[in-house]
Amino acid sequence: MNSVLVIIDKAPYGWEDAFSGFFVEIACLNRQMDADILLIEDGVYAAVDGQDSDNIKFPGVGELTYLIFPEGNLYVYEDSIKKRGINKEDLMETIEIVNSKELYEITRAKEAVIKI
Amino acid sequence: MESSPQKKTLTIILTEGPYRSQYADMAYEIAKSALNNEYNVNIFLYMDATHIPRKGQNPHSFPNVLEKIKKMVNRGADIRACVRCATARGYACDEKFPYIKGITITSVYDIPDWIKESDKVLSLG
DSSP states (O other): EEEEEEOOOOOOOOHHHHHHHHHHHHHHHHHTTTEEEOOOOGGGGGBBBTOOOGGGGGOHHHHHHHTTTTOEEEEEEEHHHTTOOOOOBBBBBEEEEEEEHHHHHHHHSSSSSEEE | OOOOOOOOOEEEOOOOTTTTTTTHHHHHHHHHHHTTTOOEEEEEGGGGGGTTHHHHHHHOOOOOHHHHHHHHHHHOOOEEEEHHHHHTTTTSSSOOOOTTEEEEEEOOOOOHHHHHHHHEEEOOO
């Protein structure tokens, strides 16, 4: 298998999962895999622009999102941001918003799908 | 343990610790079935799953997860724990090794390396 989709569905800072999911993604990219990230449910908060985690002494997840470019894509599920009242303007420029049909195609195209 | 190239390979990425959830037990049942069907089995312990192979567990209300881990190791499953996650939880590669025999502490780069050689990848947690 040489392609993987890493799914993150938990909010950054409340959980370790988003941080650790990006570590998996970066490792896969460094091994020349076709690796992308999908943010769904509360995971979409990891793509919000202007994150500042200094006050809680936790590494900034927002900074990690830039490390996956240009090799990896950062997909954000449209339905999840709508439900949370997040607008496209609130998110980083480097993300790609996907609808349900696109999500289906992305998932089908990957040989491995792992949720962190 | 070296994997057999002619066999199919299953990799399980486990992210939850023992007892609070049944993911470790589910991983054991899936791994056992895969081993019975002549698969090579890899299990990568990530985040709280790095608690699972710790020596000296004594749960009173649940079956001891260590017994299942030992069975998988004895049957040839390759079980590795993420060094970043393990170290954060106090499990270090020093002279007082915290895990049962057969578990290795390694890097997250084993995830892509294992995915590449796998026929099936599951994440549990």
